[in-house]
Amino acid sequence: MRIHVKRTGGFGGIERNATIDTSDLPDAEDWRALAEHAVAEGRDTPPVGVPDGFCYQITVDGHTVHCSDPRLTDDQRKLISRVLKEGS
Amino acid sequence: MDITRSGHEPVFCTIVPPHLLDRLSQAENQAVAGAARRTLVQDEANRARRLTTAAGTTRPTIAGTAEEKPNRTIHDAENGTELPGTKVRSEGEEPGQDATVNRAYAGLGATFELFLKSFKRNSIDGNGLPLIATVHYDQNYGNAFWDGNQMVFGDGDGEVFLDFTIPVDVMAHELTHGVTQYTANLTYSGQSGALNESVSDVFGSLVKQYTLGQTADQADWLIGAGLLHENVQGVALRSMKEPGTAYDDDVLGKDPQPGHMDDYVDTEQDNGGVHINSGIPNRAFYLLATRLGGNAWERAGQIWYDVLTGGDLATDCTFADFAKATVDKTAELYGEGDEHEAVLKAWSQVGVPTA
Structure with missing residues (x-):
């Protein structure tokens, strides 16, 4: 499973991108469950965010959903922070 | 050093009584006035008394009957994401051990003061709305935002950004x-979104200038100076004076802000580039303020404030709509003299039409 996170907006308006391929990871199943939940709770179009809030695009195996601060679900927040931290 | 927990406490506030600082802060001599004002801003314990005195002696209440002093509450999210979090400091309480909380309290006070003293606006809604902020939001959170009801500040990500309560202009x-x-309610997308962002940068910078007692030519016109980690190649997040020059770094990339309509960035990211294209109206304000000289919050700030709050802007207004509104407002406030010419020239220099 290939998970891509794009973060835009925020006070600085600085874009960040990170991708992780979970296929060979020992916790691939955990990633899959987390990613499926995060995507299921996302939106097809970008929600209008709050001023200076981050906007996120989560793409899992080619399917993209949107969400934005501060209204993230726990799974979305966890997935975003893990991919931005552990992905490249 | 743990930057989020360190900080300095005012020293001169216990020596000079607040009524004297009040007088000094309005002195003709800018150096004296600036020093006094700085101390006033830092001197949280004296703030409520001073503002009450000032309000009682200078002018009547404008909107409603709300008392003209800030009503601040600072909360601590304790690195979680529940808002507002645990209440840690209410209005009038003494500073505590947490420098982030103290900075947020002081920064909200400084902002309240500029809006009240310069523009006769009593808080966010003009009627004494309580000011609510949450600090220590989330973990390694390199951002700050307004959620529609309150301000939220992260501690920084430890790599690029430090604590978002460090620069007063950010708060x-x-x-x-x-x-x-509560006023123009500019839609947070495209040009109206970039204007929303620019207005926040304008008044953010004005609060910093007012706090430091700086005239337009003394100000740095930077947004977020002191926010970047020492390893980052840059001075701030944005430059109103020279958009596009605030940073140029391996990790962050280069400051993408344009300073002219020729370089306007069409993008779907960042709600249509609201933090990018804000460089254009930011620079127009800088050009106006420096051409007029003196304190930027006086004439230039008054024009922008009156346009923002005047009720004549469409929520989806364009740069050109906003520019035209500032030209009309300038003629109304100051006639068709130097100020009028300066505002026309400022917009012309950034390529925004006013007719």
């Missing part, structure tokens, strides 16, 4: 999003 920027929400 004032967030509070100004509240003022915009």
Whole structure:
């Protein structure tokens, strides 16, 4: 499973991108469950965010959903922070 | 050093009585006035008394009957994401051990003071709305935002950004999003979104200048100076004076802000580039303020404030709509003299039509 996170907006308006391929990871199943939940709770179009809030695009195996601060679900927040931290 | 927990406490506030600082802060001599004002801003314990005195002696209440002093509450999210979190400091309480909390309290106070003293606006809604902020939001959170009801500040990500309560202009920027929400309510997308952002930068910078007692030519016109980690190649997040020059770094990339309509960035990211294209109206304000000289919050700030709060802007207004409104407002306030010419020239220099 290939998970891509794009973060835009925020006070600085600085874009960040990170991708992780979970296929060979020992916790691939955990990633899959987390990613499926995060995507299921996302939106097809970008929600209008709050001023200076981050906007996120989560793409899992080619399917993209949107969400934005501060209204993230726990799974979305966890997935975003893990991919931005552990992905490249 | 743990930057989020360190900080300095005012020293001169216990020596000079507040009524004297009040007088000094309005002195003709800018150096004296600036020093006094700085101390006033830092001297949280004296603030409520001073503002009450000032309000009682200078002018009547404008909107409603709300008392003209800030009503601040600072909360601590304790690195979680529940808002507002645990209440840690209410209005009038003494500073505690947490420098982030103290900075947020002081920054909200400084912003309240500029809006009250310069523009006769009593808080975000003009009627004494309580100012609510949450600090220590989330973990390694390199951001700050206005959620529609309150301000939220992260501690920084430890790599690029430090604590978002360090620059007073960042805190004032967030509070100004509240003022915009209650007034022009500029839609946070495309050009109206970039204007929403620019107005927050303008008043953010004005709060910093007012706090430091700086004239337009003394100000740095930077947004977020002191926010970047020492390893980052840059001076701030944005430059109103020279958009596009605030940073140029391996990790962050280069500051993408344009300073002219020729370089306007069409993008779907960042709500249509609201933090990018804000460089254009930011620079127009800088050009106006420096051409007029003196304190930027006086004439240039008054024009922008009156346009923002005047009720004549469409929520989806364009740069050109906003520019035209500032030209009309300038003629109304100051006639068709130097100020009028300066505002026309400022917009012309950034390529925004006014006719």
